[in-house]
Amino acid sequence: MEPRQILRTAELNALGHSRHKISKLVDAGQLHRIDHGIYCTSRPSGDYLLRALQRSRPHLVFTGKTAWQVYEKKHISVPVHALVPRNRHRSGSPYLRITTASTTPHRLIDGLRIATPVRAALDMPTKDENWAVWLLEKQYPGRTGQAELEEDLAAFRKIPKRLRELVARAAVGGDSMTERILFRVLRGRGIVMEQNKLVGHYFRDGVSEKHKLIIEVNGYEYHRTRDVLVKDHWKANDAHIRGYRHLTYSDACIDMHLHSVVAQIEALIAGEERLSAPVWNCHSALRATHREWK
Template structure:
């Protein structure tokens, strides 16, 4: 038999392999039983295992930690987790744990039925809640992230409380991990920034209409170019003219001095005059001993 094949009992019988012979091959480790009537010719793992299970049960929707592992391109742990219809009768298998659900929204990812990020986040365990929040942030990025999130949430007749809480914690719409970290921390402190919001001609990284505040997070690789610098200056001017307070931080500032960044934003919103010392006196980018900044 060729390696990495997925075969039904009927396929094996057609090759002249009887049920008795199948059992002997399984016992010898030359054939691997994945589900009732479904076998793999190599040890089942990763997407090979998922494809075998999906062939056995075409309506499976992989969810929870398994879906997260697919989206993040991580190792698939076993048993895998999947949703089935409420009237499904087949029992779980060695490699599979199922949950019945009326709503099984999914995307097709490399031919596999993978739960939408909101459904997958809902099905992740309490110990994996931080991963669930990060899944939402990474899978609903950019200017269209909020709209896609709302579209996926609309499938639920009533959004479960736990899912509402996970969504509330997630900084959806960010273009970079650094942005997501900053806006997530601000959310935890009650400062909600709408990400990738268009005001005038420009998309802004974070906007709080309540506080009339715009926050921009600039990465060096993109924003050091002349055209981008010019656009950044005019964006900032445009924000001030429209009556917003405008703060800009580099990704380096957030990576190295997140508490200071958050403290400055909180002080501004609170109306406190909290000025920092000259940046060259304290910022790690000016430290001769800091790795990478000598």
């Protein structure tokens, strides 16, 4: 038999393997029984295992930690977690743990049925809730992120409380990990910024209409060219003209001084007059060259 084949009992019989011989091959480690009537010719792991399980049960939708591992391209741990409709066979196996659901929303990824990120986040263990939040942030990025999130949420007849809480924690719509970190921390402190929101002619990284505040997070690689620098200045001026307060931070500010950035934003919203020290005295990125800034 060729390696990495997925075979049903009938196919093994057609190759001349009786039930007794199949058992002997399994005992010898030459065949691996994955599910009732399904065998692999090599040790099952990764998407090979998922494909074997999906061939056995075409209605399976991989969810929870398994879906997260697929989205993140990580090692697939065993047992695999999957959803089935409530009217389907629900018994598991050493390779498979089953959860039943009234709906099984999913995406096709390389031919595998993978739960939508919101469904996968809901099915992740409580101890992995931070990973669930990060899954939502990474799978609903950019200007279309919020709309895609709402479309996937619409598959639920009623959004479970736990999922609402996970979504509320997630900084959806960010273009970079740095943005997501800042806006997630602000959300945790009750400051909700709409990400990638169009105000006037420009999309803004974070907007709070409640506080009339716009926050931009600029990465060095993208924002160092002349044309982008010109646009950044016009965007900032446009925000002020439209009546917003405007704050800009570099990615280094968030990476090195997140606490100070958050404190500054909170102070501004609270109306506190909190003067900061000269940047060359407090910013790690500039201390070595502070004389050039004086």
